[in-house]
Amino acid sequence: MTLISDDAALDVAFMALADPVRRRIIARLSRGPATVNELAEPFEISKQAVSKHIQVLEQAELVTRTRDAQRRPVHLNPARLEALTAWIDQYRLIREGQFRSLDAVLRSNAAHSGDHVSGEQSTKE
DSSP states (O other): OOOOOOHHHHHHHHHHHTSHHHHHHHHHHTTOOBOHHHHHTTOSSOHHHHHHHHHHHHHTTSEEEOOBTTBOOEEEOHHHHHHHHHHHHHHHHHHHHHHHHHHHHHHHHHHHHHHHHHHHHHHHO
């Protein structure tokens, strides 16, 4: 799996995913390949508009097209999505580590505060 580090490639991919129609196309393709006609069915936009959305997704390398006789099915490019996920995960993992460290500090402080409080109670008794 290749980590996407090129800012231009990231920009293109995230701009492609910023549109709700394109996200719905990606969601549909996650269930399997589909033609432009099949992808256009749930939308109240022209097939030409759907084709333009697919072109944007192709430029971002999120989808590919193949030729199957008269059909030109559109396929999801899972490797590209995995690369985007890996890019996001590197930052998620950093944040999770920071939260774990903060949790450890808070537990340590709570344990020390608990010892101090129970020590005060025992001297008052």
